[in-house]
Amino acid sequence: MPAELSPIDKAKFVAAKRAVEFVETGMKLGLGTGSTAAWMVRCLAERIREEGLRVTGVPTSSRTAELARSLGVPIMSLDEAKWLDLTIDGADEIDPNLNLIKGGGAALLQEKIVATASDQMIVIADAAKEVGCLGAFPLPVEVIPFGWQTTKALLEETLVSMDVLNRDCTLRMNGDRPLLTDEANYIVDLHLKRIGNPRQLALVLNQIPGVVENGLFIDICDIVVIGNGDGRVTVRDINAGSSSDERVEFAASDNIFADLGD
Numbered sequence: 001m002p003a004e005l006s007p008i009d010k011a012k013f014v015a016a017k018r019a020v021e022f023v024e025t026g027m028k029l030g031l032g033t034g035s036t037a038a039w040m041v042r043c044l045a046e047r048i049r050e051e052g053l054r055v056t057g058v059p060t061s062s063r064t065a066e067l068a069r070s071l072g073v074p075i076m077s078l079d080e081a082k083w084l085d086l087t088i089d090g091a092d093e094i095d096p097n098l099n100l101i102k103g104g105g106a107a108l109l110q111e112k113i114v115a116t117a118s119d120q121m122i123v124i125a126d127a128a129k130e131v132g133c134l135g136a137f138p139l140p141v142e143v144i145p146f147g148w149q150t151t152k153a154l155l156e157e158t159l160v161s162m163d164v165l166n167r168d169c170t171l172r173m174n175g176d177r178p179l180l181t182d183e184a185n186y187i188v189d190l191h192l193k194r195i196g197n198p199r200q201l202a203l204v205l206n207q208i209p210g211v212v213e214n215g216l217f218i219d220i221c222d223i224v225v226i227g228n229g230d231g232r233v234t235v236r237d238i239n240a241g242s243s244s245d246e247r248v249e250f251a252a253s254d255n256i257f258a259d260l261g262d
């Protein structure tokens, strides 16, 4: 492990390394998106190289597809795979019921489709992502570009009708243009601060014409692996009702850092 890795990257690395231990040969895997999921792809590539693990991945974004290809992780489309054994992905917030906010990297739509098409979803994260209540992280909502201002106004009206106190909604930008998702849609971020009833909000948001999907993942995540910069990880399984504290070695071959450059 290079000395220059920050504590946060070490935390993401150990969470990813532990989660990849759940992978068995022959599995079809959903490959998440984001900086934590990128560590998972690197750890997976290392097991493929070192142990001859045989797996096929379904990437949840063009970025993850590119990384997987560059590291020699075999990939296929979801339509080819049809159903997956396991998805491993990051998250922006995780509550005590393992409900999530996702989409900080604008990949929530493919991520939700892939995770929902999996027998199991494991979320990997550093400890800062654990919260008592979702909502401090702005909730991403993917909307189609046609009539997006009307959709945004409807979103705001809906939040008023739900008595949500903070309902500031902003279009996510990429420089001076709206950010485009892999599906060529826009993202509206809802700055809610606190989401009292995430289940209800997730259902209501998806009823609004123009909304494609929202970043609330309710009852989708089965296991969370939380990493810390000193190598400690906590594995929490919501179905088994279990939680275990473990330690993961930082050791990895130098190959694992190949795509990071110098």
Ligand SMILES: O=C[C@H](O)[C@H](O)[C@H](O)COP(=O)(O)O
Pocket (backbone or CB within 6 Å): 032, 033, 034, 035, 036, 037, 089, 090, 091, 092, 101, 102, 103, 104, 105, 106, 107, 108, 111
């Ligand atoms: O759209 C992006 C995804 O939902 C990411 O998994 C999420 O934003 C977490 O990303 P990171 O691991 O970079 O914090």
